[in-house]
Amino acid sequence: MNSLSAACVRLRAEASHAQQCGLERRAMAPSSRTPSPLPTPTPPAGDNGTLTFEVAEAAAGQRVDVYLSESAEVSRAQARRWLEEGRALVNDAVVRPSRKVSEGDVVVADPPEAQPVDLVAEDIPLVVLHEDADLIVIDKPAGMVVHPAPGHASGTLVNALLHHCDDLAGVGGALRPGIVHRLDRGTSGVMVAAKNDRAHQMLAEQFHDHTIGRVYRTFVRALPKSDRGEIDAPIGRHPKDRKRMSIRTQSGRVATTRWVCRARYPRSGVSQLEIHPQTGRTHQIRVHLSSHGMPIVGDPVYGRGRTQGGKSSAPESLDRPALHAALLAFDHPASGERMEFSAGFPEDLAALEENLEAREAQAAAR
Secondary structure, eight states: OOHHHHHHHHHHHHHHHHHHTTOOGGGGSOTTSOOOSSOOOOOOTTOTTOEEEEOOGGGTTSBHHHHHHHHHTOOHHHHHHHHHTTSEEETTBOOOTTOBOOTTOEEEEOOOOOOOOOOOOOOOOOOEEEEOSSEEEEEEOTTOOSSOBTTBSSSSHHHHHHHHOTTOTTTTOSSSTTBOOOOOTTOEEEEEEESSHHHHHHHHHHHHTTOSEEEEEEEESOOOSSSEEEEEOOBEEOSSOTTSEESOOSSOBOOEEEEEEEEEETTTTEEEEEEEESSOOTTHHHHHHHHTTOOBTTOTTTTTSOOTTSOOOOOOOOSSOOEEEEEEEEEOTTTOOEEEEEOOOOHHHHHHHHHHHHHHHHHHHO
């Protein structure tokens, strides 16, 4: 019996045992949390890297390649290849990518191992906010990719960390040593990286449990009427553009973003928001704000949506989204001490803020 078959058999056996004991799978979730319509994949015992998903009612009727793409957060083409190569099974059987899934179906995927990448240490300057034997906290500049990927083999944060930290290689995995979380290429601000496996594991657990404190600052092309709000909308792959994320999905992951309006610039149709993400989905802040009429200034992907409060005349000099990770707080993996680090606006966002304030001052002087 191969690993995929064994995974399916184990999952069915566990479900059968739960039913015999009068238990329901949903009852296992803590009552204080809202269950996600798309469960987080967990590798079955003994099958490293295997992904297992049980189709929820909300996802029933989707093509299996679409469902697998959104569940595993891979491209639809990649999900289709897994199905065609027999790396992904539905109820222990090979199926066509066009096959529709039903509630309760068990989808198991065994992705191919990542190809080894030769990571090279590069002498790239870093703004270090804190460093000790367990971790390093940096202020990432906009434009820097976090880890090597197709099209970005060098010049990444990983390349810089390998040069700065002598013993980083292999921590948390060979492909992304030290990396616990990511910021988009165009996002600046505070990041933490682990310098040993124990620190990596404990920091990763805090991100998973949402006990990390995070505050972002951004400028949006909108003048919201409310001073604060909360956006609660699942996020998944866009139904037509697989490179984008969207709230228009049948099987997205639970995502919540809280925001507070810190300043309004009526002359420019722009507001400055403080963002408190409660979850950490791909492009979450950018997607949520855009979907609610508050697209981020300078965002080339999600920045053209409808806006609240009239037409914006924001300066268009930015070549990246006006989004900055201003604060990061976590428990130190060794001491348990709560630590908090912050970084002010980089030059481009500071200049944008000054420009917006100058416009308002000119209008008030007339």
